[in-house]
Amino acid sequence: MPTSPPTSWSGRPTRPGRAGVCRGSSAGGRRRCSTRCSCSKASTCTCRASGRCATRGRSTAWWRGTLLSVHVAGYLAALFLVLSPGKALVFFAVHQGLWGLYMGSVFAPGHKGMPTLKPGEKLDFLRKQVLTTRGVRGGWFVDAAMGGLNYQIEHHLFPNMPTPHLRHAQSIVRAHCAEIDVPYYETGLIESYRQMLRHLHAVGAPLRA
Structure with missing residues (x-):
């Protein structure tokens, strides 16, 4: 395949x-x-x-770890220098909570409500990525808001591809999928949230019974 x-x-x-x-x-x-x-x-x-x-x-991994450590240290130092300890902790909790909500709103539309592989079911690499993932269209605004992860299918197929190139790869991937009869699913941002919430509502039904 x-x-x-x-x-x-x-x-x-x-x-x-x-x-x-x-x-x-x-x-x-x-x-x-x-x-x-x-x-x-x-x-x-x-x-x-x-x-x-x-x-x-x-060496690259070392630099990444160093920069991440400097970022965290600088972030915490700025909080406790500008704010009192109590306010700094509250700010930290609220900031991280909102950040987590934002990241969830970026990651979830590409996956929630899409088919998952059943035990023993096997697909080739391309089909596994395309059939279980949803693309989100919306132009430059969605590209910026989602950091390019609205091209989730392309991101899964080419995880090392720089974000600005994903939109260029989309037309190639979509055309190839059409050529080999593999469904390529893409929807708008609001509709992706609707589908995600419908799915979460459905899977949570047994808990509400």
Whole structure:
């Protein structure tokens, strides 16, 4: 069955082939690959069509952890410097609660109410991502409000693709799905919330009985 091609960290499709092994120096953030294909350690590197690897080594993970730690420390320091301890704790609780609500409103429309795989049911990669996910249309405003996760199908197919490229990939994915008769489901933002709430209401019925 047709599946989506692997992508490099830049979001560009790579040349299909057998598993390769990253070799040589990692200078400049890249390593030479023995074959022009996806590396055997996919979490570490992905070979480009040119035979080069885009890598995410320990140094990248270290920087991400460092920046996250600095962010948290700076956030808490600013709270307790500007506000009294009691007010800082209240602000923190309200801020994190609203942030969680906002993030839930972004993640849920792409998944809630969509089909789920039953035990023993198997699908290829493309169908598993497309048939269990909902896209949300709405133009630039929805793109900004949802951070590109309204292109949830494309995000699942190409998780390493930069957000600005997802909308360009959508027309390609939609056309490919039509070509192989795989339903591509997309709806507006308000309708996605309606469907999500109807689903949650239905699955909660036994608890209300």
